[in-house]
Amino acid sequence: MANENLPAQFPNDPTSLKAIDQFRALMLNYRSAVQVVETKIHYLDQEYQIQNGHTLVDSLQSRIKSPESIIEKVQRKHLALNLQTLPDQMHDIAGIRVIVRFEDDILSMERRLEKQPDIKILKRKDYVSKPKPNGYRSLHLILAVPVFLAAGVQEVTVEVQIRTIAMNFWASLEHELSYKKNVHHQDELRRELIAKAELVHQLDQDMNGIKNQIRAEENI
Structure with missing residues (x-):
């Protein structure tokens, strides 16, 4: 993270070394959890490629929320601004976006993740079959990931979003529109x-069908 100084809005004294160390330790846990999940996804993709002759993952993106983003969400959601309770209230501080090529690949990746014995799926939001009113489509999973510390094992939550290239293309533009100010019309x-969004969804379905036909004929 570029800036790990404790935001002044936290109730802890922002000049306190203890408070800053607590915040840095919290962010370190999230970075470690992201590394665990990224490693698993890379391995699962390589295994899938060996078994099927093509990749499952097109690209992978990860991020840790900035202190400013954490503060903004805490205020917007009216959450308690406390370093000890924050991980239980906010599950998307650490995030990974898995971009796949086809709709079928979304469930393929989810099934592989849920078979991992050390990862728990705490929450599932299926915006693929039930898109948001604005047309947004993606599968959201909240994972509990073990992080090994000197004091023992701690579970850390990571949000994983799985979507197709087309869904991601649409979502990136929608995000830009939502956060840009002074946009006319x-x-x-x-x-x-x-x-x-409907056209993108139809394209995803058409391409998925063509892919299935090609691969079915390969196996004849």
């Missing part, structure tokens, strides 16, 4: 994006 552009 924003409502009109938002309606257009909702309409394009």
Whole structure:
């Protein structure tokens, strides 16, 4: 993370070395958890490629929320601003985005993750079959990941989003529209994006069907 100084809005004294050390330790736990999940996904992708002759993962992105983003969400969600209770209230401080090529690959990746004995799926939100009203599609999983510390093992939550290239292409533009200020005709552009979300979904389904036909004929 670029800036691990404790935000001034935390109730702890921002100049306190103890408070800063607590925040750094918390962020270290999240970075370690992300590394664990990334390693597993890379391995599962390589295993899938050996078994099937093609990759499952197109690309992988990860991030740890900045202190400013944590503060913004705490205030927006009216959460308690406390370093000890924050991990139980906010499950998306650490995030991984898995970009796959086809809709079938979303469930393939999920099934492989849920078979990992040291990972628990705490929560599942299926925005693929039930998209958000704005057209957003993706599968969201909240994972409990073991992090090995000097004092013992601690479970850390990581949010994993699994989506196709087309879903990610659409979502990146929708995100830009949502967070850009002073965009003219924003409502009109938002309606257009909702309409394009249906086209993106249809394209995903068509490409998935073509892929299945190609691979079925390969096995004849």
